[in-house]
Amino acid sequence: MSEAIKFLDPRPSVLSRRKDIIADLIDLLPPEALVHEARELVPFETDAFVAYRRVPLAVALPQTTAEVAAVMKYSHRYGIPVVPRGAGTSLSGGAIPQEDAVVLGLSRMTRILDIDYANRTATVQAGVTNLSISDAVSADGYFYAPDPSSQLACTIGGNIGMNSGGAHCLKYGVTTNNLLGVKMVLVDGTVIELGGKYLDAAGYDLLGLVCGSEGQLGIVTEATVRLIAKPKGxxxxxxxxxxxxxxxxxxxxxxxxxxxxxxxxxxxxxxxxxxxxxxxxxxxxxxxxxxxxxxxxxxxxxxxxxxxxxxxxxxxxxxxxxxxxxxxxxxxxxxxxxxxxGATGRISDYICMDGTVPLSQLSYVLKKTSEIIDRFGLRVANVFHAGDGNMHPLILFNANDPEDAARAEAAGNEILKLCVDAGGCLTGEHGVGIEKRDLMRHQYSEADLAQQMAVRAAFDPQWILNPSKVFPLEGRNAA
Amino acid sequence: MSEAIKFLDPRPSVLSRRKDIIADLIDLLPPEALVHEARELVPFETDAFVAYRRVPLAVALPQTTAEVAAVMKYSHRYGIPVVPRGAGTSLSGGAIPQEDAVVLGLSRMTRILDIDYANRTATVQAGVTNLSISDAVSADGYFYAPDPSSQLACTIGGNIGMNSGGAHCLKYGVTTNNLLGVKMVLVDGTVIELGGKYLDAAGYDLLGLVCGSEGQLGIVTEATVRLIAKPKGxxxxxxxxxxxxxxxxxxxxxxxxxxxxxxxxxxxxxxxxxxxxxxxxxxxxxxxxxxxxxxxxxxxxxxxxxxxxxxxxxxxxxxxxxxxxxxxxxxxxxxxxxxxxGATGRISDYICMDGTVPLSQLSYVLKKTSEIIDRFGLRVANVFHAGDGNMHPLILFNANDPEDAARAEAAGNEILKLCVDAGGCLTGEHGVGIEKRDLMRHQYSEADLAQQMAVRAAFDPQWILNPSKVFPLEGRNAA
Incomplete structure (x- = not known):
């Protein structure tokens, strides 16, 4: 993958104060909740997308909503970018940091706060893994439905950020259909609650908006999710x-x-x-x-x-x-x-596309995908959630051959454009992240994008939350 | 009901230009698409809430998205409030106009644009009635699931504005779960499209945000909804x-x-x-x-x-x-x-509450509701969507007795606060409208409300779309 300008320009006001910022964060957080030594920062330089790497300024690993709020209040005051991170399993680069950013890792917020069978809900901290929700209620005959393939590792906070799906979402819906409420820290450290153990909400559906917003509207620290009774068979x-x-x-x-x-x-x-x-x-x-x-x-x-x-x-x-x-x-x-x-990764490097199409177009898009892959002289393996029309062509290539990598990236872009042109969209469950932000122009008109960015600005006027993701970078280096 | 200040102050800049505005609208729209004679405006002075009445400045009844866009572009330029209206069946006063507002009535936009069985979708104009979607596909074995009791009259545009429910939503979900895409006119007349015939969306879930936003984020002119196959029995x-x-x-x-x-x-x-x-x-x-x-x-x-x-x-x-x-x-x-x-209306005046509670609280809230009603010396009939925890106490009173009306309103407010305090919310499917806007303070913190209003401002900075609804009026007369 090309390493051309792929992040917003680092903020000089942040880079020049690196030492002061770390000193301030040391004061703000318990010792075990801050990582800032160079060698300790390396594990946080990328996520499961692995196409890009940047070592962040520091990594905060809070255990409470209050600690998250303290980090946000501080970062907001000094205009420091913040990149939220769950387990780092993002396939679209949603958790890749940048050098002027504090990574806000939620992986130590692993408490299950409430299991309420009468209302069929579980309330958990954002760092709880997807599978451990089901594990906690399985003996009593319940489960949490969305099941990404990474469910052993990925966190509910990350699932909310990406509106994650999974094989069993055809019947039970994706994350947004199973999320009832969140506690969220706004960019300035204010804590709000959205939704609860009831149907619908008065006022705007900010809960639905937050689900899938890739960490750009606030930091979710707790979530209340729906539990489903296991079927008879x-x-x-x-x-x-x-x-x-x-x-x-x-x-x-x-x-x-x-x-x-x-x-x-x-x-x-x-x-x-x-x-x-x-x-x-x-x-x-x-x-x-x-x-x-x-x-x-x-x-x-x-x-x-x-x-x-x-x-x-x-x-x-x-x-x-x-x-x-x-x-x-x-x-x-x-x-x-x-x-x-994982099995594909053992035999080849690959990039995984995530386009979604109307079901009537499934056969057509499969055929055209095959033609595109042939034209680029590549190989593909298709394994995906067909009932939802959510396609995952895995494009195989050799990462040590820059030309092969460039071909894979170009073929992937063509396939995603094909999905959009067939009446579908760029992503079903992996999010836009870094990977697909430039393709957003193919999906959306300027007016559509402007309205989305206006909504973002209503939450984060300084554009410090996960700043280089989701939207094309051009025109935003000034932000 | 008290007629104290219940609307934002009329804008002098609009009232003083009433004749010019009507002349401009006459130029903008076909003759049959504009109502401005005093006696013709009366049917638009209220909706099914009927507690408040205001005769609007004019009523536009467009038939195309282009006509809607023309009205919005004009109203935006001159800061004229616009109150969208479907069939006027709102039970929370969502379609009640104000004297400085143009009512934008979608009831003549009744074309069914596309029935797509391969993808199980129907695309319709916003003025199509809820039931006529099911009627159009019934012979082929399909239906549209959300079924408000007013489904013979209410429009899909109004359903989207209020995120309407109905008896059969327990299994199939409310409007937001059955809405796949919309065409929407923004406040300045720009036309955008959200969603489509596919799962999920790239970028933010603005479609989910628009659903239930009570006409304050834009004017939905077309909707693509999910069709469901009729069950065997x-x-x-x-x-x-x-x-x-x-x-x-x-x-x-x-x-x-x-x-x-x-x-x-x-x-x-x-x-x-x-x-x-x-x-x-x-x-x-x-x-x-x-x-x-x-x-x-x-x-x-x-x-x-x-x-x-x-x-x-x-x-x-x-x-x-x-x-x-x-x-x-x-x-x-x-x-x-x-x-x-309707049957209740034949024997008494009533107001219908719409609180939603966690199911574990259903019995408790029924008992407490009964105690509140007794204390106020009133009568109640409860008829509601129990599986969703969406309660509808109909409080019976005599509208010709101002004291009885005030008691009914006070009892209703207590019941809704009870729902919130039991872990529920103010509205399941009827919306906040005028009726419950002051109670929003009981549901939400100042920070919660401020964030919702910031999102609103990202769509409508002048606050001209359905301006007196959803949020408490105080602090907004300056807007």
């Missing part, structure tokens, strides 16, 4: 097709028929081979594309839903239908899918 | 209890168990009697409280869901369980429920 079923186009058309018809399984995941042949080699999940290797469809409910309900889906799949020439026979097999099927990115 | 079942507290506790336990029927509606004894007298719905008259629970799916699914609910209801001493035997009977049961407000 759940069963992943494998559907193998000759071609990706057939599988894509089948997905579109299932959804158009109004059938909403829990999940419809898609894998093309390269993805099947990569995941099977890694996880031994039992995927059929003689097919061109695979759908993992999960149905749930009572046995009768699962049978009925499945019968409707099989009927549609037959119309699209399905080759293989294999129902899973045991809980162990089900776990393996999901392990294979969820380890797709 | 649906069956309302009546559950009669001795007391409201038992019925409330049963609802809380059903939801806590993770069972999500399509609808759980609640009626207390006065509501049952009023609705039965009007609709002859066959409600049992020997019970103290009634739940209408709708289950849907295949016969087997409905039986299974129902069995789980009956088991919980038995634990709460249910007296009567009556399954509906025919489509005619089902229609009557829903007719009775949906005509509750």
């Amino acid at each position: 759940a069963r992943p079923v494998l559907f193998g097709f000759e071609t990706s186009e057939e599988a894509g058309a089948c997905v579109a018809d299932v959804i158009a028929a109004g059938i909403i399984p829990v999940a419809i995941e898609f894998m093309d042949k390269p993805a099947i081979e990569i995941c099977e080699a890694f996880a031994k999940a039992g995927y059929p290797l003689d097919v061109g594309a695979l759908l993992i469809v999960e149905v749930e409910g009572s046995e009768a309900e699962m049978d009925a839903t499945l019968a409707s889906i099989v009927e549609i799949a037959r119309r699209h020439g399905v080759k293989t239908v294999r129902e899973c026979q045991s809980a162990t097999e089900a776990a393996l099927i999901w392990k294979g899918r969820k380890s797709a990115f | 649906a069956r309302p079942v009546l559950f009669g209890f001795e007391t409201s507290e038992e019925a409330g506790a049963c609802v809380a336990d059903v939801i806590a168990a993770g069972i999500i029927p399509v609808a759980i509606e609640f009626m207390d004894k006065p509501a049952i009697e009023i609705c039965e007298a009007f609709a002859k719905a066959g409600y049992p008259l020997d019970v103290g409280a009634l739940l209408i629970v709708e289950v849907e799916g295949s016969e087997a699914e409905m039986d299974a869901t129902l069995a789980s609910i009956v088991e919980i209801a038995r634990r709460h001493g249910v007296k009567t369980v009556r399954e509906c035997q025919s489509a005619t009977e089902a229609a009557l049961i829903w007719k009775g429920r949906k005509s509750a407000f």
Whole structure:
């Protein structure tokens, strides 16, 4: 990836006061809550996007909302950029710092504050990992629905910042559909609360606005999320097709028929081979594309839903239908899918796209993606949330070859533009971050972007919160 | 209701130019799109809240986005307040005009622009009524889910402004969960588009922010909404209890168990009697409280869901369980429920509260509501969306007796504060409007309100869009 100007210019007023700022932060925070030695800062220089690196000025690791507020109040007074960070698993560079920024890491805010089964809610600190919410309530028969593949590591605060999804979001919705309230520190250190244990809200839906705002409107320190009762049963079923186009058309018809399984995941042949080699999940290797469809409910309900889906799949020439026979097999099927990115990383460098398209365009976009990849002389593995139209082409390339890397980046940009032109959008669940900020001009008109930036300025007039992300940089170096 | 200062002071710069403004609007719009004669303006002086009346300066009734943009560009240039209006069915005074305002009525924008079954979406102009979306797709097996009781009259634009709900929103969500995109005219006449036929959005969720913003961020002229496939079958079942507290506790336990029927509606004894007298719905008259629970799916699914609910209801001493035997009977049961407000209006004046509470608080809040009503010497009928915790106490009073009216208003305020203090909020689906703007201080801190108003100002710095609504008036006459 090119290392041309990719961050807003560092603020001289901050860089020149580096030592004073660190001294002030040492006074503000407990000793274990501040990292400022050069070698200790290195782990915070990038995130799971890894295309860019910048060592930040310092890293604050607070444990309470009051400590977060103290850091914000101080940074606001002196115009110091602040980059919030959960577990650093962002795939779009959302947590990559810049050299004049304090990283505000929430990873030590790991307390589960309240489990309320009567209202089916959990209230947790922002650094609690996604999976540990489900772990905390699993024995009582509940779970938290959004399930990013990184759920073992990623935090609920990061999930809120990116409005994260996951395989099981087809039925249960993404983060915004499962978030009931937050406590949030505004840029000047003021603490506000949005939403609560009830439907809807009086006044504007600032909670919905904050979800997916990539840390630019404030620092979420606590979240109240919806718990879901576990279904009576759940069963992943494998559907193998000759071609990706057939599988894509089948997905579109299932959804158009109004059938909403829990999940419809898609894998093309390269993805099947990569995941099977890694996880031994039992995927059929003689097919061109695979759908993992999960149905749930009572046995009768699962049978009925499945019968409707099989009927549609037959119309699209399905080759293989294999129902899973045991809980162990089900776990393996999901392990294979969820380890797709890691398994791909073992065999090649890759960048993961996150475009979302109307379902009627799924087959068309798969075909065009393949043409783009061929034209650039690259390889691709497609593994994604098909029921939501949320595509993840993994473009394979050699990071040690700058020309190959540039080709991969160019192909990725073409694919995302293709998604937008097909009536879709740049990102389903990974966020804009650094990766897609310039493509925002392809998605939005100047008026659209101006209105989004005006909303941002209503929260952060100095533009200090995660400043180099989401919006194209041009025209903002003056901010 | 008291007629003390309830609107922002009229702008002298507008009132003094009334004739010029009308002349300019006549030039801007086709003749049939402008109402300005005094007697023709009367129908626009209030909405379904009817507590306050103000004759507006003029009423624009555009048919196209371009006409809406022309009105906004003009009003913005001269600082003229604009009050958007759908069908005028607002129960919180959201569409009540003020004397220096142009009412922007969307009721002539009634074109259905696109029905897309492949993506399960409908795109319609903002003046299309809620029910006519379902009517347009019913023969093909689809419907639009949110179903306010006023769905025959209310418009999708008004539904978006208030984030409207309805009986069937327990399963399918309220407006914000079923809205995929809008075309919107900004305050200065610029046209933007938010969302589309895909999941999620890149950048901020301005679509979610606009939904429920009560016409203060822009004028929605077109909406793309989600269509849902009709279930195989649906069956309302009546559950009669001795007391409201038992019925409330049963609802809380059903939801806590993770069972999500399509609808759980609640009626207390006065509501049952009023609705039965009007609709002859066959409600049992020997019970103290009634739940209408709708289950849907295949016969087997409905039986299974129902069995789980009956088991919980038995634990709460249910007296009567009556399954509906025919489509005619089902229609009557829903007719009775949906005509509750109209039927109440035939026997008394009333104000309808719209507080929402955590489900664990339902029984407590019902009991306390009853105590408040007794203390004020009033009568109440409770008929509401229990599964969502969205309460609608209808407080009966005599509008010709100013003291009785003042008592009803005071009791209503106490009930809404009770909802907030129980961990809930002021409004579930009717909006803040004029009715609840002063109570916003009870729900929100100064910092919360300041942040909401800053967001408003990012869209409308002159504060001309629906200016006297949502926020307390004090401190804003200068705006």
